[in-house]
Amino acid sequence: MRCSPTPTFDRGRVYRRCGCRDDHRHQLGTTCPRLATDPHHGTWVFAVDTPPVDGHRHTVRRAGFPDELQARIALRRFNEGLALCVITDPRQRTAEYLRDWLDEKELRLKPTTMARYRAYVEQDLIPALGTIPLIDLTRQHLSAYVTTQLRKGRGKVTVHRIMATLSSALSSAAHDGRLARNPAKPPILPRPASAPRRLWTEEQTARFLRFTHVTDPLYADLAELMIGTGIRKGEALALHWDDIHLPERVFFVRATLSVIDNNRLLLTTPKTRTSKAWVALSDRVVDTLEDRAAPPAFGQTTPAGGYVFHRHGRPLHPKNVLDHFHLLCDKAGVPRIALHDLRHLMTSFALAAGVPLPVISKTLRHRTLSTSANIYADLTRLAARAAVDAVAWTLDNADRSVLGRAVCRTRRPWRQHPRPHRQLPAHQQARTEEPSTPWPMWPGDHHATTS
Template structure:
């Protein structure tokens, strides 16, 4: 068997194999060589597997492409990702993945390399949830390479997936606190309407900043999400996912609040005349332009400080919206549709712990439907 051991090179006792494929190209007999096996048995096993793959027509010539070069090609192909998700992926590639393992040839990347990479992320002090997301990016990239027959197998599948010990506890406000908070903060900022819409509709921040007056049907009391505004103040058609392109029913009070806010926008548009940037946005600057996420954050921080409210993120208002619906007994599918989740299971995973009494209520509800008499003997 053509299996060899490196005996001449100092400190290198690895085994390798080489065999001819039977093909001739440019007058030269083609051969396959693979190195770096710890034992003779490993080299022999790998050679037999390679020969079998060659006979079945399943052999893939190892690519010489570096992992970082492949990653750049892969990320450009992810056209189905939302802008924020794509930006997050690119950040992971630039900040963590490429600097650590990008220099390794894609064909030579091993499970051990990825395990060492995950260890380095822990040493950096990154949160467990962040490490898990970074690993997911690496896994997805390698999975695509395997599917396209660029590599024979996704080595990340041999690595134990990072675990998040416990999900961050959701902080939500009760109805009375929400009412008091909104009442006390209303006169403070033109961007108050953004927080109000987050509570009353469950929309994401980018969806709120992209909402246009044309997207609101005041008679039918419904709005349709058609576009978003990203962190660069760019107006983007569409939404985060296909399910995010949705309609959301509005309460009568929400309609009245929107009408009141529209009067402010009309006054500013008339005052500025041709200098007004008419993007038809509900939440906008004095000049009609898209609002920055920084401006919303500044408003939000100021409101929390003024009211002494528990410190939560603006995004947590979306969770508060979900919790308010749950308290009303709204069906989980309706909640999922309002939030624009891709599946009901995501809604259940996120908010299931807020429904501890559903089983009990369901059992009691049976008594109301099925009337029976206790027969006494």
Template structure:
């Protein structure tokens, strides 16, 4: 077939098939962008006839698409679709099928990253009375404790406990093996993750160099993992199998590895049954960061714990804090500014009194016993 006669849809599929090194989730995302958005609005155009105008018209239509839940596509999703198209057309340019990339200069509505919203009493009340659910929401300390209490009898309680306390990604959590955990030193090594590929579950390296990390465990979490290990050994014996000391820490009922998507479905079910406001499984990770910062943990330490490549990402994502922490910060700021206000007021009153100025107009700060500075 003449390369110049290929349609955009044919090229996009050929391009995706040639990307053999993609991670499974990345491939699924590209395929969804191509099948759901790019092919319907650009697929019939001959590749060499693609122009910036046609691309712009297509994205005006894509931006008005709705999701399965009836919501309009977010600017972030539209940006990602454009990134897929640009990558595919960059390859076409490098192979001399196009003189330039017609998607390069496309301007879209900027994507605004969603920041975690804490499920305060006010947020819960607004959501209960028909308000919108936040895109990213985290539980308060009391809500987090209530969830752990609710799932305390579940066979995978240790998994949820570990995610709540360490902020592991779901693929990292289900990919942990017993050889990665040191129950004496209290550490867990993140050396792999599980993802669902075309042929089933696959083991992959962590998503970045920063994601390959050693996470410290508190004494309670270490004890929870010890009990989980004991129960796992009993389960293996009940199945007539020998427990594998190098196997996965968290498994299905029959001893096989857990798929990340299956874990997410289980979490949604437990979240609903608990009666707590809804959060995603990944939001437990956001909650860990928020609670750690609330506990006074330094931002750099939180970055290392979560495996972020940049501290800027950590700071930008977790700018929101728990209300009680914000109030404490406000009180500390007020104390810093006003702690000597009484002393300053008395000195100002004395000076104004000598000049005939009404001392009642001085700043009404707290009274201090400190002497005036001369």
């Protein structure tokens, strides 16, 4: 909206009107005779002309005020906000607010995030809730919307993401004082549980790599890089030769390849601030990249500083990469997994090899250690079992160094009474070795004496 160079705070008018109709079902508006005789008939309205946009004048009318004073206060606030190019309309529709919120977020969010937000707002939220005034939006409206969407067969994950977008917008409204509270909090639809993660075994991973190295070296090298370093799919597809330093065995993650509306490729910043960092390379991955950097046959050359993974110098489309990857999985005889699961394979193999989780978290470039622990909770359970087994192994070795054997848990004297009150039959009695020293006298023993 273009602001007036000399805004006037007395712009607009206030009047009273009603919803009465004549015999032809036409609204009387301000001509109703009852307005002149009954001071409580109808409601107060303010109308104001906003600055012209693209040569078209737009008049904002808001009704429903109980008296003239409330209407004039609302008009005054509207004009004050209009001078700053801010719409402080107390009866602003949810559709208008969501579009304004998107325009504000466009300056801060990544294009891929904005494309997803705009699709949810324009295709889902505005058709269902756009006509409701923002200040009248209640939790009942949102609950009814969620129920309707689920009955139509929409997936829970999709509905949860739509409501998360709306909750973010309403949180901004509550922070700015437009709403007393966010009606979307707590979430109406809890976040659906993630599907069980299915990973390859070491044998399946080796089989896939052997097969692809023969049939499709490009995808074999891509898989080697993702498994060997744990980088994300978009980061691998955006990798340039200028970012790789093979003598130092490192490369720098500078960007990620994103797709907008499934047709436009765009290089954007990595997922988090900590994702933009150096990543170490193993000897196996270095050999893979050296083979990829070697000049191919038939006189073709790799563009200097170009994409590492490309077709005729152009980056690979993520959707085509996923489809071809699944085709290679079928041909290699291994289960289909997502490309992002190759990043999880790196974590699985590192944990199995005994690498500490903090080291793995830094390698994956997670922002916090808790992020790694939450994502790989099922894998860390195996590491936790290995940790407690290591403690038991250490204590057993200490017993062997002193006693020459591991102590059996059932033979410890402090776990059982030396003389049970009820004598068991001989075939049910546990076979225990006689101690080298007499058993101590236990309080309460019927053979014990006191001095």
